[in-house]
Amino acid sequence: MDILSMTKQDFDNVPNLNVHDNWNKFAKNGRIEFESFIIIPVEDEDGEVELHESGFGCMKFCLVDNVDNKSCPIGIIGGGTDVVHLDGIGGYGIDWLEKYNKVPSLVPPHSWTMDLLPCGYLNIWTGKKLFITRDILLSTLEVFSEDIRKICLNKVSTRWASRTYL
Numbered sequence: 001m002d003i004l005s006m007t008k009q010d011f012d013n014v015p016n017l018n019v020h021d022n023w024n025k026f027a028k029n030g031r032i033e034f035e036s037f038i039i040i041p042v043e044d045e046d047g048e049v050e051l052h053e054s055g056f057g058c059m060k061f062c063l064v065d066n067v068d069n070k071s072c073p074i075g076i077i078g079g080g081t082d083v084v085h086l087d088g089i090g091g092y093g094i095d096w097l098e099k100y101n102k103v104p105s106l107v108p109p110h111s112w113t114m115d116l117l118p119c120g121y122l123n124i125w126t127g128k129k130l131f132i133t134r135d136i137l138l139s140t141l142e143v144f145s146e147d148i149r150k151i152c153l154n155k156v157s158t159r160w161a162s163r164t165y166l
Contacts, residue, residue: 001072001073002070002071002072003038003062003064003071003072003073003117003123004071004117004118005118006073006117006119007119008119008120008121010119011038011040011062011073011076011119011121014062014073014075014076015075015076016075016076016077017063017074017075017076017077019032019077023134026075027134030133030134031131031132031133031144032063032131032132033065033129033130033131034063034064034065034074034129034130034131035064035065035066035071035125035129035130036064036071036123036124036125036130037061037062037063037064037123037124037125037130037143038061038062038064038073038117038121038122038123038124039059039061039084039121039122039124040059040060040061040062040076040121041057041058041059042057042058042059042060042079042080052080052081052082052139054082054083054139056082056083057082058079058080058081058082059078059079059081059082059084059141060076060077060078060079060081061076061077061078061081061141062074062075062076062121063075063076063077064123071123077132077141078141080139081139081140081141082139082140083139083140083141084140084141084143085140085141085142085143086110086112086124086143086145087110087143087144087145088142088144089140089142090103093144094133094144110126110128110145111126111127112124112125112126112145113125113126113127124143126145126146128145128146129145129146130143130144130145130146131143131144131146132144
């Protein structure tokens with residue numbers, strides 16, 4: 001089912017991936033990849049948003065991938081999350097300390113985009129593969145975008161290869 005035609009009730013019926021117990025079933029090379037993710041507020045039995053101990057609302061996430069040129073749900077993760085970090089805490093990307101050995105002054109750009117689905121949920125994407133690592137089991141979700149440097153290095157065009165962030 002395409003996410004554009006899904007209702008909130010349809011999202012309620014998307015299976016929970018239970019990545020805590022089934023990480024190896026879904027992960028490849030230590031990460032789960034997808035095209036976009038949808039933020040879904042966690043609600044109690046009365047339809048009220050459940051609050052995290054921080055005072056902010058809890059979120060769960062529907063991971064989405066492209067199937068036959070349609071954006072289709074893979075499954076639900078999370079539920080106790082109150083913060084989403086795009087490209088990790090600080091926006092420095094995955095394993096930034098190992099890559100840069102310090103807080104970097106310049107990081108490769110990623111253009112994060114949000115769409116509001118007809119059902120009222122936010123869909124977030126970059127146009128590149130997104131992924132999560134096993135660290136998602138905390139109250140913070142870190143979502144990473146494929147490193148643009150890898151994509152640029154695979155381009156034939158010298159216009160891309162001459163970018164300063166390589």
